[in-house]
Amino acid sequence: MNIILVSNNLAKARTLTLTNVHLVLLAAGFVLAAVLLAMALNYLSLRYADKIDSPTLRSLVLSVQAEEHQKTQSYLRDSLNAMAVRMGQMQAQLLRLDSVGARLSELSGIKPQEFLFNQNPGQGGVTSSLPSQDMSLLEISNKIQEMSLILDDRADKFGALDSVLMQDRLKKKMLPSVMPVSTKWYSSGFGVRIDPFTGRSVFHEGVDFTAATGTPIVAAAGGVVVYSGFHSEYGNMVDVDHGNDLVSRYAHASKRTVKVGQVVVRGQKIAEVGSTGRSTGPHLHFEVRHKGLPQNPSRFLKMPS
Secondary structure, eight states, X not given: OEEEEOOTTSSSOEEEEOOHHHHHHHHHHHHHHHHHHHHHHHHHHHHTGGGOOOHHHHHHXXXXXXXXXXHHHHHHHHHHHHHHHHHHHHHHHHHHXXXXXXXXXXXXXXXXXXXXXXXXXXXXXXXXXXXXOOOOHHHHHHHHHHHHHHHHHHHHHHHHHHHHHHHHHHHHHTSOOSOSSSOSOOSBOSEEEEOTTTOSEEEEOSEEEEOOTTOEEEOSSOEEEEEEEEETTTEEEEXXXXXXXXXXXXXXXXXXXXXXTOEEOTTOEEEEEBOOSSOSSXXXXXXXXXXXXXXXXXXXXXXXX
């Protein structure tokens, strides 16, 4: 672009040549000037809004202020709604932690009175001599986020601990620890004894409990019935698999009340005392086997004193 300047004060006309760089700089200058002018007008309108006498300018300034105030209120309202939602989630997490904590106390044997999960912990102290200040909205939001992360972490750890304790409790329930028949003594123990039929020294693989015919026989622990039938030596016999290669055996019964594949719980009736098979009289022959090898039932049973 060429600009020709003609004036009476000039001896001859002058020519100015504007390149693309000059045009870009000129446009940038106009834009910068417009931005600075707008900022200045905005500052002056806000600074001296109460001193403006013109109704038109005053209404314009007030409308701008009202729009800015509405935007601020909308932002605060959205932030408060978001924090309220997060607080509700945290409250639900706290209720879940309270229930898990109460269950953990029960599983571990701790008295519920030692941990009052349904009450707020006591707090107090003297007034601090250090200066205090109000928390900003951003600080409150960050604090809520931090507490939420801590709650998530504690919930995960409590859940893992609850699973471990529950699994341990279930394993104990699967051990044959309940007396299979209601009696206070046994007629023959586990180990070497004199065989009542041959008179020779033999190894007795279980424990014999003397009881009247028809006395209920119950499962010493929960499990699955893997055998329920007649054996040439054991007579009417029931085997219950408790998992982990642990099986309990109930022999010489007069009657069986469970079938193969049936799931039984600890203390459930599975047969009745009798004298079937290789037996000298009414009694229950009880065995505990691990990986097929006989174990001393006294290690598992909680025999009455």
